[in-house]
Amino acid sequence: MDLCRVLFFSLGFLTCLGKMAMTPKDLLFFMETMEQPRSRKPSVRTGHIHQLEQLLLNVSFPGHNLTLQTRTIQSLVFKLACNFTGLSLSSAALEQGPQLQALHTMQFPAELTWDACSRTRLAELRLICIYFFTNKFFQDDSNSSLLNNYILGAQLGHRPVNNLRDPVNISIWHNQSLEFYTLTCVFWKEGDSQHSQGGWSPEGCRTEQPSPSQVLCHCNHLTYFAVLMQLSPAQLPTELQAPLEYISLVGCSVSILASLLVILLYIHDRKQSDSIASIHVNLHVSVLLLNVTFLLSSTLAVAPVPGVACTALAATLHYTLLSCLTWMAMEGFNLYLLLGRVYNIYIHHYVLKLCALGWGVPALLVLLLLTVKSSVYGPCTIPLVHNQENHTGFQNVSMCWVCSPVVHSVLVMGYGGLMSLFNLVVLAWALWALRRLRAGQKAPRTQACRDTVTVLGLTVLLGTTWALAFFSFGIFLLPQLFLFTISNSFYGFFLFLWFCSQRCHSQAEAKTEMERISSSQMTTH
CATH class of the missing domain: 1.20.1070.10 (Rhodopsin 7-helix transmembrane proteins)
Structure with a gap:
């Protein structure tokens, strides 16, 4: 068993997955190995992210939710039923002046499970959220700048979720002066070759700024989201x-x-x-x-x-x-x-x-x-x-x-x-x-x-x-x-x-x- 784990974590093979039950401790160790210096090839970085998604969808744990935290990655797993009424997730609070503001939030509508429940009768659906506080796993050709270097991802089971009428709402708070920047809510669009990891696209997302320190994203699908920062010399x-x-x-x-x-x-x-x-x-x-x-x-x-x-x-x-x-x-x-x-x-x-x-x-x-x-x-x-x-x-x-x-x-x-x-x-x-x-x-x-x-x-x-x-x-x-x-x-x-x-x-x-x-x-x- 120990030899199998060593092969899995060091080489990234999934052949051992069916031979052992993955535990939260194993997952935490895998997340820590992802943070170590690795190959810079886009296909390798993308492979690690997909492996983490599969492990979170299959991990065994008691209760209805699981949270794992490392220095730059946070993973959350939720067991949902077809009577799902919505979910709001908030990060740890950050003191900003006289009030407490959350660093980021994600709000999922009740519509999230409708399509999956209408096709098959499932006793349990899994919603996984993966938060990256570094952009080293998502580097495009332009080396784009992201607000707070936050990438917030979500996935429901093994099926893609698209065209939601009631969008997923993502809020990110910051304390930066962004007078000369254009902020755009984007999602990660994977590349179609081994030499191109992908790029950021605003498709399906709408950007708002309710206050100078908050960016609100409305997106009609589930994937990895971020707020793109672009220099804008003149605004209308x-x-x-x-x-x-x-x-x-x-x-x-x-x-x-x-x-x-x-x-x-x-x-x-x-x-x-x-x-x-x-x-x-x-x-x-x-x-x-x-x-x-x-x-x-x-x-x-x-x-x-x-x-x-x-x-x-x-x-x-x-x-x-x-x-x-x-x-x-x-x-x-x-x-x-x-x-x-x-x-x-x-x-x-x-x-x-x-x-x-x-x-x-x-x-x-x-x-x-x-x-x-x-x-x-x-x-x-x-x-x-x-x-x-x-x-x-x-x-x-x-x-x-x-x-x-x-x-x-x-x-x-x-x-x-x-x-x-x-x-x-x-x-x-x-x-x-x-x-x-x-x-x-x-x-x-x-x-x-x-x-x-x-x-x-x-x-x-x-x-x-x-x-x-x-x-x-x-x-x-x-x-x-x-x-x-x-x-x-x-x-x-x-x-x-x-x-x-x-x-x-x-x-x-x-x-x-x-x-x-x-x-x-x-x-x-």
Whole structure:
């Protein structure tokens, strides 16, 4: 028997499990061996956790509950019946000022046992809770920071528990100053290979902060939970959430209608269209798709939908944004050719090649991300600052978007920055060319107004207002939020106005040309 225990604890084999009855003393010894320095391979750490779960589900002990405690691990086992009415667990109390506050609590609803009891008639169900006060067993690729380094896990029997209508509530108290941090309730999602242990995901969890020292998590499943801490240089005040959402909703809706109208007009006049009109309509299609997916993303992030749907929508939103930015750059490139070659443009399959770049390159980037690591897309939290009884706290709003900070920096801010910089250079060059053209000329007031409209139109066409995203800091934050939201949610509508002005200008030029030809023919006769 002693030899069997030595093999079990030193090598982690479960072959001896059926030959002996595990006791709480054996389990405590196993938990102590888990704390010792071990292999750093993710598969080994995950294997130890799964072994501990199996041992807790099969350990023999008198009474209705069992508690085992080591320096960094605490295990609890409860025997439940089908008449379970709920359970609330609290850690040891910690003195914080005049009141006593618990370090953490877990509240399990009565619904927890419904599914298991409806399938089979069991005399006993086992609920196990494993608390880790270190993150060495849960290390992701980003080396994420966790609040208090707490990981609180729970499991009911051998079956997974998902989609609870009445969620599990987890509260964690702290005494840290988290003014510049975003706090997000997450669960541990195991990796699908031996080289990747897994990562933290907010799917199925909702975050609240009832007070500056408490984080409350509402999760609809059982697994290992924690509170993720992420540096957030700027938070959005809660008071601005409603007006910004209203502006976005109205602006995106108006832009969708405007883009649809332009696309329909293009289809109607397709026989008279040229390459410039084709580029414009591709930009309108990308703006239309971007506005539609943006409006859907915030809706599906809070709705009870599968994680796959949110991942797909986040990837689609990222693709449409990259496509929109790329087509803005295509507009800048086309403007450069128009001014540089003085309307002498002929490139074989010009529009087809631009379509391959405008739609193909973003698709390749997004598909590559989905293939390599699809977890970069999903529910993403946006921190909001709010005042509650003269205390500053945080509240999170979710949307389906890019969850990885690295991908967001490189393939959102970096990509958008390059496109905006290119178009700003083209715009500056176009203004210089226009000024050189007007040099020495005493232009009438109508010509000056027309030039002003041209400059504003080019500014909109090239999407240079997207550069406002790089001014979201310090005293620029609040003005930037409103300017960016107004200019870019109504971007499709502004493009529509530019399209109408160009259309009217073309018709006026055509009418003037027809009148000139008619008068010349009358003079000849």
